[in-house]
Amino acid sequence: MNETQKIGNYRYRILALLMFATTINYFDRSIIGVMAPTLEKMFGWTNKDYANIMISFKVAYAFGMLSMGGLIDRLGTKKGYILSIGLWSFFGMLHAAVRPGWSVIGFAAARFGLGFGESGNFPAAIKTTAEWFPKKDRAFATGLFNAATSIGAIAAPFVVGWIVHEDGKNWQIPFLITGVLSALWVFLWVRMYKKPEVHPHVTKEELAYIQSDSSAENEEKLPWKAVLNKRQTWAFALAKTTDAVWWFYLFWGAKFLAVTFGVNIHDIALPFFVIYIMADGGSILGGYLSGAFIKKGWSINKARKITLLICALIILPVAIVAVTDNKWLAIFLIGLGAAGHQAWSANIFTLASDVFPKKATASVVGIGGMIGAVAGIIADFALGSVLDQAGNTGYFWAFLIAGSCYLVILGLVHLLMPKMTPLDENLKPIEV
Template identity: 80%
Template sequence: MIETKKIGNYRYRILALLMFATTINYFDRSIIGVLAPTLQKLFGWTNSDYAGIIIWFQVAYAIGMLIMGGVIDRLGTKKGYTLAIGTWSIFGMLHAVVPASFSILGFSVARFGLGLGESGNFPAAQKTVAEWFPKKDRAFATGLYNAATSVGAILAPFVVGWIVHENGKNWQIPFLITGALSAIWVFLWFKIYKKPEVHPKLSKEELEYIVSDSEIENEEKLPWKMVLFKRQTWAFALAKTTDAVWWFYLFWGAKFLSLNFDVDVKNIGLPFFVIYILADFGSIFGGYISGYFIKKGWSINKARKLTLLSCALIILPVAFVAITENKWLAIFLIGLGAAGHQAWSCNIFTLASDVFPKKAVASVTGIGGMSGAVAGIVTSFALGKALDSAGKEGFFWAFLIAGSCYLIILGFVHLLMPKMTPLDENLKLKSE
């Protein structure tokens, strides 16, 4: 804290805006998961119908990740982030005007647009972190804004439970709330954000600290195909397939608790609060611990990968969720898995800025997000079919995979990127 006071802390204002945007992002995308049992009864959806609606979001998210990462790298963080949040806010509010007679089609279109817009959040946020924080602090900064995903996911069940009746009355209102929040964010973003090199309110000392472990890059744009064919890109993309697990908790968690423990829209708030508070702790601590190891003299490779290994081991017990008969034990195990995932996630995000130059970070993050979305599409489709054919027993395999996949994926990431040697501004290996 003493060091921060000497050099200034304006970068944390920027981080606060990333947290605010990510909170809005996850509040918006979480609403349908909380409302899933209610909407299924209201509109007569099958599990496969619901899975299809979710898949349209994930398809758009996958497409958007490929597009938005490159767009943000070219437009810059300020304009690119505004484009993303404006898009997702419009389509988020469109959910509220979908007529019952066209509910599946209407929700599918709204989810598709929402996915396109929301795909820009993490490429823009991670590029901002790369611009505003030195490498040794990026995992912690990422952990803080990534923790806002849980804030949004916590707010959703409480807001929905407060506003929406058990019979579904007022289900539209939560979808409209995000529009006002987004307008506030855009105003603040345009007022506050500039690159650190040209920001008039940033002290010389803080700028020196921000660039203390980075090299000055040229302004030449990198062709997208140069990023695409790097094995480091695909190591990151493979690690991001675990996003499917997080989306499983987000979109199917309320459904699981409803089927197994009769948790409805009016009492889903506390279980989600427990799950996502644990997830917040994991995000912040996971980001802190790898940075702590780096400051103690560990290599970035060792610090990141041992942290990721610890996360994978913490997540393992979630494999047993579907066979427990105790509601709160099941909730705790899901929360433990969510905590481990968020710790894993903030370190995985940081891998992109550890290895790639700043001007490629959004593109790489987008490619990784695309792989996570594709994995989510496959799991949503399979789970919807399994639940329709086998009932709640379909959750057994879902939780088994959710608990065990991280260790396997980490092994492949290490094979693809054994030393995490940074790439220069032309994507050539630097000497260690």
């Protein structure tokens, strides 16, 4: 504690803002998944209708990731983050204006705008983490703000269960709440954020600590196209295809529990609480673990990849969720898969800032996020079609793939990026 006080700890205030933004992001994103069984009854949606609404979000998210990452690198973290949260808050509230006669088109349009705005959160947050934390602390810092995804996902069922009736009355209100939260965040961000090099509240000692394992960079901008021909970019992008699994839990989890175990809108809060509390623990512990390995003297390459291997092994049991007839065992296994995914995600995000210079980080995260969104689109389309044609047996294949894909993907990532050699500000390998 005394050492922290000597160095200074303003970076943790910035981290708190990242956690707040990510909480809002996932609260906004999760509401429709929680209300899906109720909205389907209200509006007469088929599984394919619901899948198309989810696909609309992910198409925009994919496009947004590609463009917003580069835009944030050009605009800078402060302006880019404000643009992102402003867009997603507007379209999040727009859901409340949708009327029954055009519910599928209306929700699809609102989800499209929401997806484009929300695509900026993680590129901006990872870029901020790279600016404010040394490499040895980035996975843990990323794990902390990434854990806020679960805070938002936990809050959604409790708020929805408290406000929305089982017949759908008051369904619009949860979509409006995030507007107030976002306005508060923007106020705090404008007041508190500057780069650490020019921030009046950052001590010389804290700045030296932040920059202790990275070199200063020039101000020349790098276009996102510059990272496209790097194997490291595609290793990160391949690892991000597992986003499809996380979105499966988020957007289809309530539907699976409803059709399999009869869990309704008022009963879903406790199962989601268990699942996402486990996910929170995974995110924090996963980020801590690789950092602890590095502090023991392991190379970054070894520390990150051994941690990813542990995550992949923890996730394996989720493959049997659809064959159990015990509700709480199914919930526990989904929670275990979510915990492993979030630990995996905390380390995957850090791969980008471990290898690439800070000024290219948001672009790389954006490209990877786009690939993850495309994987989610394919998964939604396939699952929606299978569920309508073959019934709930489609969930068996969904959980089987969700449990087993991480080990395969990790092997491919290692083939593409065996040494994790860092790149300098001109994207040339740095000999270490």
